[in-house]
Amino acid sequence: MKKSYAASTFSFETTTTEAFRHDTTRDTLVNDDCNDIPPPYTLISGDTNTLTQDDGRVRLDVNSKLARTLSVLIKNNADYVPPLKYEEPFLEQPEGQLPLNIVIQIVGSRGDVQPFIALGNELQKSGHRVRLATHDIFRDFVTQAGLAFHPIGGDPNELMSYMVKNPGLIPSMKTMQAGEISKKREMISEMLEGCWRSCIEPDEVTGTPFVADAIIANPPSFAHIHCAQALCIPVHLMFTMPWTATKSFPHPLANIQDNKAEPSMVNRLSYAMVEWMTWQGLADVVNSWRETMDLEPVPTTEGPFLAYTQNIPTTYCWSGALVPKPADWGQHIDVCGFFFRDMPNYKPPQDLQDFLEAGPTPIYIGFGSIVLEDVETISDIISEAVSNTGVRCILSKGWAGLCNVSGSPNILEVGDCPHEWLFQKVSAVVHHGGAGTAACGLKNGLPSLVCPFFGDQPFWGEMIHAAGAGPAPIHHKSLTPENLSEAIRYLTTPEARLAARNIAHCMSTENGVKAAVQSFHRNLPRETTRCDILPHLPAVWTYKLSSKRTIKLSKLAAENLLDHLKIDGKKLGINEVKSYIIENRRWEPLTGAASAAIGTLYRSGMAIGDGFKKDKKDKKDKKKQKLLQAGQTCTSESGISTPELASRSTSLQFSASDNDYTSIISSYSDSNDTQSKKPEDNQNHIARGFGKAGATYLKGSLVDIPFALAEGLRNAPLMYGDKPRDLGTVTDWKSGTAIAGKGLFYGIYDGITGLVTEPVKGAKKEGAVGALKGFGRGLGGIYWKPNAGLAGLLGYTVQGVYKSVYGALHTATRKRIAKARREEGVWLLKKAREENSVDLREIIVAFEELRKDGFS
Structure with a gap:
């Protein structure tokens, strides 16, 4: 017998598909099974405002220019949406799981942190070393549960207060006038840096080294994918609300206006629009922070969709009895059930x-x-x-x-x-x-x-x-x-x-x-993470034994070999367990090259403007410094301390119209920072701005535009239904040169052979009509594909050279990671000697055997 749900007191204004219409006549409750699930929710349209402030959802117009643009960027490969069906979560537990250093990055309230304490404890049972990184206010909450803690900054009280005042993505005018936007952006910047430190810094209390082998995070922590890219480690998202596009229901933060568009497409589109609006408010903050980690900026059109384009594994922490997993979510997305911690030892007052x-x-x-x-x-x-x-x-x-x-x-x-x-x-x-x-x-x-x-x-x-x-x-x-x-x-x-x-x-x-x-374990890279000498430990290093053989080493194995002078520490390379290639997708040559050119001009202009802005600030700082020195002179003559002078000077000695000095007196800490700067240390920021603009223009002309043109030409056949050949990813000058050569060869080859193969494919599918369509695709290919190959000779080659030069010049972060891993290796080696938990001599023997095989 099926179960239905009482609904006499509520109704939905609209539904996403006919299959999900709520039947208000089903008011009988039977407790036999859980196969008949409740209908999915629908967002009820509010007033005509852009943002429905009462519930914080963003009012989205699917007929807007933004919606039409984003509809091109999202996949829409299934017309039918099967009904949601409850299935009890069951995942096969992989055998021989490696013990990893896992950092869990959480931004939010106590309710957001608590489920991940339960997760951390369960991960510990699997042998992992777990660190939970969140706001400092939750330090005791985390440590009392037996987990290592790392603060990421940010005040959840302020975040909650901000969200209550501005429940949606767009802040109120009152909030903007109060300056809370800049405060929130500063807080986000602080949390991004805190998340990065949580991946590589020792424990603040014990000093025990820690370098993450994997990251688990909730999406609002924002730093997860970028930290994983810098470390070349896997990241797994876990969240309590839908954040992955589906045709089954819209984004929880989207309030969709009445429209005549196909419902399942509208549902998917709502996720893209919410992600886009979120990214627009954070893009400059995130990209500025990425520069400090030697990562290139994320392209504007790619930032909102990183979780999709990078196929980031995601686990949703709710019960399928309420919201079953949609049929259009891939195998790397799981709905596992709510997280519950063990019953706490509590004695009521x-x-x-x-x-x-x-x-x-x-x-x-x-x-x-x-x-x-x-x-x-x-x-x-x-x-x-x-x-x-x-x-x-x-x-x-x-x-x-x-x-x-x-x-x-x-x-x-x-x-x-x-x-x-x-x-x-x-x-x-x-x-x-x-x-x-x-x-x-x-x-x-x-x-x-x-x-x-x-x-x-x-x-x-x-x-x-x-x-x-x-x-x-x-x-x-x-x-x-x-x-x-x-x-x-x-x-x-x-x-x-x-x-x-x-x-x-x-x-x-x-x-x-x-x-x-289990979901986390199932989605980890398997063979690439094992140490070749100690296979029960994860490999974080690569070491080249010969021109034909490279081995993977764990921190303990590498440090023991270094300690016995068996390997050269300078030749250790970072084992890239998981790579993240973030490229600006180009759909066709005209818009591809044009957008690259516009982007180049925009970044050049921003560099010049930033130079003028810094120069203006520099002059203001000089004036402040002179006034501060005058104040110090008064201090030495009168015997009044500087803080006392700061509180008195405005009304006694100085003109109230001198706003620059008044700001110094009213903000002593800022003045103290200015005092530490010497006049001769000031730089000509305008000249530097023009220099940066010139470098940006040069890169755009020689690298970005040719590469965009080559990619646009390669993808042009998509416009008429022909799938372009995948040439691989440009990572350095070697791969760039190889791809340029392949692109030219296959461009000519596919262009010529397509005149025959495309009509044949079309005929098999649709008969004579298909053959005619195939002949049209073949004619298109004979034009686009050889031209793409020719453009790629320059575009892919210069892109590869740029990647190699960029990597050679930006090595500080990789050196920092290597140093942190070496420090952890020393700690592990010392611990192994004290506990006698590993036969260190066997490491030497195993290495010698591998070296013999490498030279044989």
């Missing part, structure tokens, strides 16, 4: 224990890490609703500081209390819709009301509502005593309780954390 035993089972109300603007109003609403419904309530104060304003004996305020323990003691939950809180409530079979603020919170509210396990979500700004009272009454109905128990029954067979670890 006496007042909580007494309250639980004093009457009927209470409900829970709390908004976790959310920072509210008007705490008193929300507290009043909660108190009145509790009074109206006659329920008893445990009120979590959270970061907002909610309180029992009425002093009602039916409300008990609590501080930090583990949901795993508390949700076994309550009958229903009212919360903000964080994935962790939603998961814990569903696991315990609790009807839930979501009062969303931003992000994925509306998504979870709609999912719970669609399953009948809770009323329609109520945005926190729409909360009133009346609608909250009505929602609480629904939570206490038998229908809501049974729907929640149905979901809990399905979830009881899942183990999200174990499934996620």
Whole structure:
């Protein structure tokens, strides 16, 4: 017998496909199986504003110029979208898993961090060394769980406050006027650098060396792919909300306007548009940071789609009982179930224990890490609703500081209390819709009301509502005593309780954390990571024994060989376990060459403008320095300390109209930084700007435009349905030269033979009509393909030379990585000697045998 979900109190305005229309007549609840899943959510259109501020979703017009442009960049290779079907996650556990150094990078609230603590503990059970990198405020939370911690900077309180004020991707005018945008960008820059340090720096407390062999991250940490590219290691994304394009449902942050476009295409397009808008706000910050790691800037059109073009493995941490895996997600994407940590060792305070035993089972109300603007109003609403419904309530104060304003004996305020323990003691939950809180409530079979603020919170509210396990979500700004009272009454109905128990029954067979670890292991590169001498350890080095033989070495094996003078440390190369080639895709020659030329002119102009900007700032700093020296003179004569002078001078000695000096006096720390600069250290930034612009123009003329033209000509046959030949990737001058030669040969060969082969292929598919089409493709090929080969002689060759020169000049990061790995190798060697865990002599013997084989 199938299960359906009560839905009498809600409806969807539109649906993504006919297969997903919600049947409001199915109001019977049967707890037999979990095969019939709830319909996917649909984003309800709001008013005519660009951004629906109430729920933070971006209002997207799929008929806009941006949408039409992005529709070309996304794949659309399936017209039919099969119905979503719940499948219990099962992944085969690979045997002989190597112990890796894994850094988990998480940006967000406590609810975002908590699931990854459970993941980290499970990874430790598999023998991995795990470091969790997140905001410093969660240091104790992480270390008490037995995980190594590394701070990445950033204040989640400020991030939460910003998100509450600006729940979508576009900030409010009030926020921009307050200067919060620049603060947020500075915070993101700090977190990017913090994420990079978490990959290669020793433990801050113990000093133990650590260099990551793999990265696990949630998408908002942003640094993951770039750190992995610098280290040449695998990265695996894990998240609690959909971030991979699918035809089954739209992006949770997208509010799609009414349109007549094909629904499945619109759903996929919504992901591209949200990613595009996010990248536009971060591109310059990310690319500036990439320069510090000797990485080239990410092209504008490639930045939003890196996870797709690089085929980054992704695991989604929710139960398929709510949102099954869409059929158009590849094998490298898994839905594994919610992450739950082990039950914490918690002893409740006496007042909580007494309250639980004093009457009927209470409900829970709390908004976790959310920072509210008007705490008193929300507290009043909660108190009145509790009074109206006659329920008893445990009120979590959270970061907002909610309180029992009425002093009602039916409300008990609590501080930090583990949901795993508390949700076994309550009958229903009212919360903000964080994935962790939603998961814990569903696991315990609790009807839930979501009062969303931003992000994925509306998504979870709609999912719970669609399953009948809770009323329609109520945005926190729409909360009133009346609608909250009505929602609480629904939570206490038998229908809501049974729907929640149905979901809990399905979830009881899942183990999200174990499934996620299996997903991570399954997607790791296998053979390329093993040490040739100690195959139970990962290889991070390559060493050339002879012209014919290169071996892979682990940190321990390499350091032991270096210690015995068996190898030359200067000849150790970084083992590129995973390579990430980020190129600007060109679709045809005209727009390809034109966009490269425009990009060259733009970057040249920006370089000149940056020179003038720095020069202006330099002159201002000189003026500040002179004024500061005057202030120091006054200090020495009067005996007043500089900070005291800073507080007095504005009103006593100096003109209020002198804004430059006033800014110094009011910001002593900035003045102190300026004081450390000497006048002779100042550079002619304008000249440097023009020099950089000239270099940019030269590179664009000699490298970017010829390469773009060659790629555009090679891909031109795509315009009429002919697939171009894959020539490989240009990584250095050798590969560039080889590809240029192949391009010329195959360009002529494919162009001539296509006159015969294309009509034959077409005839086999469509008969005479297909043969005619094939003949047309052959005529196109005889023009485009030889020209592409000729253009490639220059384009691919100069691109290869540029790659080699760039790599030779930008070696600081690779040296830093090598130094960090050597330091960890020394530590591992010392540890192995102390513990006598490895026969170090066997390493020498095995190396000698390999060397003999290499020269034989």
